[in-house]
Amino acid sequence: MSYAKINAAILTIGDEILIGQVTDTNSAWLGQELSKAGIRVNFRISVGDDESHILDALDKASQYADIIITTGGLGPTKDDKTKQAFCTYFDTHLVENAEVLEWVTRIFRMRKLPMLESNKFQAMVPAACEVLFNRSGTAPGMLFKKEKKVYMSMPGVPFEMKTIFTEHVLPAIQSSFELPYILHRTIQTASIGESFLAEKIKQWESDLPEHIQLAYLPSVGLVRLRLSGYSNNQTQLEMEMNNCVAALYNIAGEYIFGEENDSLAEVTGKLLAANGYTLATAESCTGGYAAHLITSVPGSSAYYKGSIISYANEIKTAELNVTDEILRTNGAVSEQCVKQMAEAVSKKFNTTFGIATSGIAGPGGGTDEKPVGTVWIAVHTPTETIARKFNMGDSRERTIQRTALQALDMLRKELLKQ
Amino acid sequence: MSYAKINAAILTIGDEILIGQVTDTNSAWLGQELSKAGIRVNFRISVGDDESHILDALDKASQYADIIITTGGLGPTKDDKTKQAFCTYFDTHLVENAEVLEWVTRIFRMRKLPMLESNKFQAMVPAACEVLFNRSGTAPGMLFKKEKKVYMSMPGVPFEMKTIFTEHVLPAIQSSFELPYILHRTIQTASIGESFLAEKIKQWESDLPEHIQLAYLPSVGLVRLRLSGYSNNQTQLEMEMNNCVAALYNIAGEYIFGEENDSLAEVTGKLLAANGYTLATAESCTGGYAAHLITSVPGSSAYYKGSIISYANEIKTAELNVTDEILRTNGAVSEQCVKQMAEAVSKKFNTTFGIATSGIAGPGGGTDEKPVGTVWIAVHTPTETIARKFNMGDSRERTIQRTALQALDMLRKELLKQ
Numbered sequence: 001m002s003y004a005k006i007n008a009a010i011l012t013i014g015d016e017i018l019i020g021q022v023t024d025t026n027s028a029w030l031g032q033e034l035s036k037a038g039i040r041v042n043f044r045i046s047v048g049d050d051e052s053h054i055l056d057a058l059d060k061a062s063q064y065a066d067i068i069i070t071t072g073g074l075g076p077t078k079d080d081k082t083k084q085a086f087c088t089y090f091d092t093h094l095v096e097n098a099e100v101l102e103w104v105t106r107i108f109r110m111r112k113l114p115m116l117e118s119n120k121f122q123a124m125v126p127a128a129c130e131v132l133f134n135r136s137g138t139a140p141g142m143l144f145k146k147e148k149k150v151y152m153s154m155p156g157v158p159f160e161m162k163t164i165f166t167e168h169v170l171p172a173i174q175s176s177f178e179l180p181y182i183l184h185r186t187i188q189t190a191s192i193g194e195s196f197l198a199e200k201i202k203q204w205e206s207d208l209p210e211h212i213q214l215a216y217l218p219s220v221g222l223v224r225l226r227l228s229g230y231s232n233n234q235t236q237l238e239m240e241m242n243n244c245v246a247a248l249y250n251i252a253g254e255y256i257f258g259e260e261n262d263s264l265a266e267v268t269g270k271l272l273a274a275n276g277y278t279l280a281t282a283e284s285c286t287g288g289y290a291a292h293l294i295t296s297v298p299g300s301s302a303y304y305k306g307s308i309i310s311y312a313n314e315i316k317t318a319e320l321n322v323t324d325e326i327l328r329t330n331g332a333v334s335e336q337c338v339k340q341m342a343e344a345v346s347k348k349f350n351t352t353f354g355i356a357t358s359g360i361a362g363p364g365g366g367t368d369e370k371p372v373g374t375v376w377i378a379v380h381t382p383t384e385t386i387a388r389k390f391n392m393g394d395s396r397e398r399t400i401q402r403t404a405l406q407a408l409d410m411l412r413k414e415l416l417k418q
Numbered sequence: 419m420s421y422a423k424i425n426a427a428i429l430t431i432g433d434e435i436l437i438g439q440v441t442d443t444n445s446a447w448l449g450q451e452l453s454k455a456g457i458r459v460n461f462r463i464s465v466g467d468d469e470s471h472i473l474d475a476l477d478k479a480s481q482y483a484d485i486i487i488t489t490g491g492l493g494p495t496k497d498d499k500t501k502q503a504f505c506t507y508f509d510t511h512l513v514e515n516a517e518v519l520e521w522v523t524r525i526f527r528m529r530k531l532p533m534l535e536s537n538k539f540q541a542m543v544p545a546a547c548e549v550l551f552n553r554s555g556t557a558p559g560m561l562f563k564k565e566k567k568v569y570m571s572m573p574g575v576p577f578e579m580k581t582i583f584t585e586h587v588l589p590a591i592q593s594s595f596e597l598p599y600i601l602h603r604t605i606q607t608a609s610i611g612e613s614f615l616a617e618k619i620k621q622w623e624s625d626l627p628e629h630i631q632l633a634y635l636p637s638v639g640l641v642r643l644r645l646s647g648y649s650n651n652q653t654q655l656e657m658e659m660n661n662c663v664a665a666l667y668n669i670a671g672e673y674i675f676g677e678e679n680d681s682l683a684e685v686t687g688k689l690l691a692a693n694g695y696t697l698a699t700a701e702s703c704t705g706g707y708a709a710h711l712i713t714s715v716p717g718s719s720a721y722y723k724g725s726i727i728s729y730a731n732e733i734k735t736a737e738l739n740v741t742d743e744i745l746r747t748n749g750a751v752s753e754q755c756v757k758q759m760a761e762a763v764s765k766k767f768n769t770t771f772g773i774a775t776s777g778i779a780g781p782g783g784g785t786d787e788k789p790v791g792t793v794w795i796a797v798h799t800p801t802e803t804i805a806r807k808f809n810m811g812d813s814r815e816r817t818i819q820r821t822a823l824q825a826l827d828m829l830r831k832e833l834l835k836q
Contacts (some may be wrong), residue, residue: 018449020445027442046445053460288706309713
């Protein structure tokens, strides 16, 4: 291609990463974000909290890349060495930064907590750096420039790192380097596994133009498809991308619930809110996880009234009128039980829609007839109550997650029919 | 220190790791296993499928470590370069290995698949290596020795890597090196921030023997403390470690809820189960997340009966008898409201204990008097109902997480008093 390639190296600092006590998810996230911005990560290195090792890693990273990004080792405690290492590397010293000190002081005042010497130390930064303000925490990020290379350091706490990256690191990169035009589209699918989706869209995939690449990004219960196009001709690339996406909707539209960062709970919530509908849930095997997904969306109180989590059968009977007859004849994991749960909670909470889950999350409780992973989900609508049976596999955690997402996707499909 | 420290470096090979398409869980797993075996991982490096980068990384890793472990880049396709790089590094060439060829042939016969040239290539290995047999797949592992250092290469597919590591790599390490005894202890704390904990245990920390090291591992709502001790004298180290931990309990015991991989929900669940107690929850701002943490624990149905998620005020009134008077005078985020919620759900579900949450998770809904992040938590016990107010900050996600964990920790403390 005709544009200059910009390379980045990621340096992770911290003993906890090396000995595997913490899985390094920051590097994967940074790799994705940098790729999206048209930057190639060609090197990653992890060292412990040891100044000489950090210096050595900075040297090595500089050999590989134009942009050197470090995470970790910026905490207020003695075992963190990153700031000192940067002082040595850039031949500078720590100075107090008034803005950071004010910010840290304000945070502690707001939280009504006394401020310690170690917290004040957060405001000491290398004199040679530009401070990257951290509005999610007390450890500021730092930016250094040397011989046309840019060095940026962020704390290792994922949400602080992500905020600083988005607000300061990425803009600094974009203003320092000339990047090719890159276009990304992410299509979100649910209710279909990765290999089935791949089979379904095989022909479409092999027909993609060479400069538009496809990546499958599966997570529990969902598969995201990311299309990345690279070009110097923005208009043409946008047109090509739109055509590819339109063709995908034609083939696999029933599984597509949204694009980019849409979540199933958000999409479902918007459909509810737009029509003035309300929702209640009755959860057994998901134990509150469906409610958690729904209420993670800001503003969900506009349409979500609440839930009865009927973990014990006696609660199913007392609160949701699941009869002894149903429990005895069909069992708690049955079509009859989940339908009754969904109908009862909608009536009780006076909502337009209701969803209910009941299943065997495991590891115990499975039988030959209903093995671990057996799940029933019901959706109550103004006109009917539908229910479906699934086998979600033998992991408790994944069964809970898959069931909650599947329930939301069933609700979404019913909402589209209204 | 009196023993020779054995260091290991982990080298990950593959473009998909660098661009974040795959999160590198292999390195974390290897870090844990090597640490447990008394080997210190002091360096990790990731490069793409590029021979010169692999050679450079092998050089660097050799500077840091006695044991160099690589994963990835051993597939049958053209983009995998690891075998060629090892040939160059050890000045050798590829030869066909009869045992591997037979194994690969057998696998393809069993799967009734035709064998391609690229699959036969799996049996070509560097002449200078000892083959590490891979009974989980077709790409063999390799072992090389040079200047008292051991180099081992494994495929990147996690279950293949784990099998080869356990069956061949670890035994080879144990027979090649005299290893020190290493002891890890992890102490789990809640309800105290990292810097406050650090301040509280400052003296204890500086009194630790030189061969016992401390690391702070904070996550939202929790801080783990990891102690790592190195010695040739196992009995003495165990005694010293026990003394250190005992001293820590003396200073900060009220914040310690468990050790190693304990979760707050597990520890609380065990306290409930051991005494035959039962629990119900009434959640507003946490929207099911507390119930989710509780029901993530296998076997929680033995003590957890369920929840009323009263997201709308009308549900607080209808289901939990929160009076209009309370809602009008004190509001839904008040001591009176959460106490009533905790008491009502315990009574309704006939449980020994009840917990309730109500707060302003944001981003909307805050006032001067009750800003975003204001949360009330109540715990109902057989003898009383206690409530506490918190400010959990301005992130919706973290307020939900912190509140649920804080509620569990308040319950834990009440359970210890019974």
